[in-house]
Amino acid sequence: MKIASIALATSLALGTSALLVSQAEAKTIETRWADVEVETVADGLVRPWGIAFLPEGRMLVTEMEGRLRIIEADGTLGDPIRGVPEVIVRNQGGLLDVALAPDFETSNRIYISWSEPEASGSNITSTAVGHAVLGDGELVGFERIFSQYPKVEGGRHYGGRMVFSQDGRYLFVGLGDRGHQMMESQDLDSHTGTLIRLYANGDVPQDNPFVGREGALPEIWSYxxxxxxxxxxxxxxxRVWAVEHGPQGGDELNLPEPGKNYGWPLATHGEAYGGGQMSETVGFYVEGTELPVWHWTPSIAVAGMTFYDGDAFPEWQGxxxxxxxRGEVIARLEIDGDRVIHEERMDMDYRIREIRQGPDGYLYLLTDERENAKVLRMRPAN
Structure with a gap:
């Protein structure tokens, strides 16, 4: 107990929660407001990336290798759903996110994002988004509604995370710089390194900030x-918030506003891999760009994020x-207006790809393994 108490005191002083108890497949973490139990809901997955919650306690989960599965309420892993489009599985590319349509209860429609080849089997790819009706073990009437321009070689930085606006009218999709295309993140004639906003059918809202501007792609919301x-x-x-990978350091939490420039690669808290300033970078701030709300330096390799508004952890609301x-943590950020006023890190002992709040108010996590990856659940202890 003395050793545990010293470890707890040290970790809390650093703003990091301490692992206190490990029993079977569940473990308990003490946090600033409450003890949290982390338990395994399902396993046997391969590189899961996205999760969406179906009725009756079921979940849809994507695997980067191109599989979309239903996990039953008891944790049983279903067979791959048929009808997923061709996915190029290369490095960070594969089947990415999944989201339910706002009218899912009546339409049974789902959305997926994936790394789409220019032609079948091609290594020239970009991020694409499509939707279909979730039928009995298959996707029915699949339709692609967006394809990132331009398609390029390479297998890095696809982005692909999706979320619908509160009123269900708009779909936001985060996109990456594709690794070696970083300067295109400053160009409005490319979707590279942008957040885009679409209607649910893929049409472009006419109040998007660059609609009608010569040389700019109309889907762009921020860049x-x-x-x-x-x-x-x-x-x-x-409002939509986003997290993004920095290079070596400089992971960011941003509040993307229409038409604004978030700096990459001109402004970053990160540095070139191996050390030293990148040749494109001017500094932490460049006039005409937006500072991040929060940054992680050193990097935790930030992945998915969610706002909490459930009842299971009332002190975490908002x-x-x-x-x-890389950090194998969940970072909990307390927000006051547009500022982060406190960070607490919970050590998870796994690389965590995604975190989402379930209908039950608990938090569901996807671990990032190539073999036997898991769905974990965070709930109040006891």
Missing amino acids: GHRNIQGIDIQPSTG NVLAAGL
């Missing part, structure tokens, strides 16, 4: 992003919870 990995809608305001891959 100057490196690789958006998580987005969510703030319940109290309806907080951002962000997943860390």
Whole structure:
């Protein structure tokens, strides 16, 4: 107990929660407001990336290898759903996010994002978005509604995270700079390194900030992003927030506003891999660009994020919870207006790809393994 108490005191001083108990497949973490139990809901997955909640306690989960599965309420893993489009599985490319249509209860329609080849089997790819009706073990009437321009070689920085606005009218999709295309994040004639906004059918809202501007793509909402990995809608305001990977350091939490430039690669808290300033970077701030609301330096390799508004953890309402891959943490951020006023990190002992609040108010996490990856659930202890 003395050793545990010293470890707890040290970790809380650093703003990091301490792992206190490990029993079977569940473990308990003490946090600033409450003890949290982390338990395994399902396993046997391969590189899961996105999760959406179906009725009766079921979940839809994507696997990057191109599989879309239903996980039953008891954790049983279903067979792959047929009808998924061709996915190029290469490095960070594959089947990415999944989201339910706002009218899912009546339409049974779902949306997916994936790395789409220029032609069958081609290594020239970009991020695409499509929708279909979820039938009995298959996708029916699949339709692609967006394809990132331009398609390029390489297998990095696809982005792909999706979220619908509160009123269900708009679909936001985060896109990456594709790794070696970083300067295109500053160009409006490319979707590279942007957040886009569409109607649910893929049409472009005419009040998007660059509609009608010569040389600009009308889908763009904001630009100057490196690789958006998580987005969510703030319940109290309806505004979209996003997290993105920095290079070596400089992961960011941003509040993307229409038409604004978020700096990459001109402005970043990160540095070139191996050390030293990148040749494109001017500094932490460049006039005409937006500073991040929060940054992680050193990097936690931030992945998915969610705003919490459930009843299971009442003290966390309004907080951002962000997943860390390299850091193997969940970072809980307390928000006051447009500022982060406190961060607490919960050590998870797994690379965490995604975090989402379930209908039960608990938090569901996807671990990032190539074999036997898991769906974890965070709930109040006891």
